[in-house]
Amino acid sequence: MMRIALTLRVTNAHDYDEPRDSISHDWLRQAASRNIQPLLIPNITSSPEQYMKDLDPDLLILTGGGDAGDSAERDLTEELLFKSALEGNIPVLGVCRGLQRINQILEGSLVPIEGHVRNDHAVSFAPEWHDIYGPETMVNSYHNIAIGPGELSPSLCAAGTDADGMIEAAYMPEHPVAGIMWHPERAGAPEADWVLMQRLATRTLFKTKV
Numbered sequence: 001m002m003r004i005a006l007t008l009r010v011t012n013a014h015d016y017d018e019p020r021d022s023i024s025h026d027w028l029r030q031a032a033s034r035n036i037q038p039l040l041i042p043n044i045t046s047s048p049e050q051y052m053k054d055l056d057p058d059l060l061i062l063t064g065g066g067d068a069g070d071s072a073e074r075d076l077t078e079e080l081l082f083k084s085a086l087e088g089n090i091p092v093l094g095v096c097r098g099l100q101r102i103n104q105i106l107e108g109s110l111v112p113i114e115g116h117v118r119n120d121h122a123v124s125f126a127p128e129w130h131d132i133y134g135p136e137t138m139v140n141s142y143h144n145i146a147i148g149p150g151e152l153s154p155s156l157c158a159a160g161t162d163a164d165g166m167i168e169a170a171y172m173p174e175h176p177v178a179g180i181m182w183h184p185e186r187a188g189a190p191e192a193d194w195v196l197m198q199r200l201a202t203r204t205l206f207k208t209k210v
Contacts (some may be wrong), residue, residue: 001034001035001036001037002036002037002058002059002198003036003039003055003056003057003058003059003093004031004036004037004039004057004058004059004060004061004201005039005040005041005052005055005059005060005061005090005113006023006027006038006041006043006061006063007008007043007058007061007062007063007068007074007077007078007081007098008022008023008037008039008040008041008042008043008066009021009022009023009063009071009076010022010024010043010066010070010071010073010173011190014144016186021040021042021043021044023040023063023139024185025187026185026186027063027118028036029183030184031045031154036050039055039057039084039168040080041055041077042077042140043071043073043074044073045077046108048077048080048081048084049080049081049083049120050133052081052084052085052090052163053084053088055110057090058084058088058091058201059090059091059092059093059197059200059201060081060082060091060092060093060103061080061091061092061093061094061095061098061197062078062081062093062095062097062098062099062101062179063094063095063097063098064095064097064098064142064143064183065096065097067097067100067101067144067145068096068097068100068101068104068110071147072137074115076096078101078189079101079105080099080130080159082102082105083105083147085177086175086177089175089176090176091175091176091177091200091201092175092177092178092200093178093180093197093200094177094179095179095180095181095182095183095184095185096142096143096180096181097102098146098179098183099142099147099169099170099179099180100143100145101180102126102150102153102156102170102177102179103147103152103153103170103179104108106153106155106156107152107153107154107155108147108151108152108153108154108191109147109151110145110146110147111145111146111147111148111151112144112146112150113143113144113146113166114144117141117142117143117144118141118142119141120138120139120140120141120188121135121138121139121141121162121163122135122136122137122138122139122162122163122188123136123138123139123161123162123168123182124156124160124161124162124168125137125159125160125169126157126159126160128159128206129160129169132192132195132196132199133160133190133192134192135191135194136192137140137192138182138188139181139182139188139189139190140182140183140187140188140189141167141181141182142182142183142186146166146167146181147164147166147167147170147181148166149161149165149166149167151167151195155169155172156170156171156172157170157172157173157179158159158170158180159166159171165167167181168180168182169181171205176200176203177200178196178200178205180196184197
């Protein structure tokens, strides 16, 4: 059973002045259907790095939902987790906002974008990802912040782009780290996303282990 650590959104409870950590049931349903054990990491803890180490996940996913800057607690938690994962060689997948945060942490930047919310579209992939996704596939889309070619961190390589050349997928060549701008837990996502997760978890994203 693959063990996946998932970061959480910070949301407001209905009719209560009570911020909460939360996660979409889509993630939990997908995990249950795929014999995956989800491990949830709260945003309020004295040491998220140690919390993750104690969970001992096969893969850390920086989940989507919201924008960078919406929650200082979440931004800090995910930064600490990502840096700790790099140091400990724990595989990481960034999903939508998660890829945006990885890019920011690695000194890349972000730009606003229009027409990408609830708008499925095609993504073209670099040859090294063809054995997972093929040359092109359709993905869902729910973001209004993007990574342009000039905004991608020097530590990342582009793996997928849309028709306008915006970065839709990226990876770190020397680490088991990748990110995608769509949501694998939602309808309209390619089944190959779960192959990508397995490849990351087993450190076999490419032919040789990272």
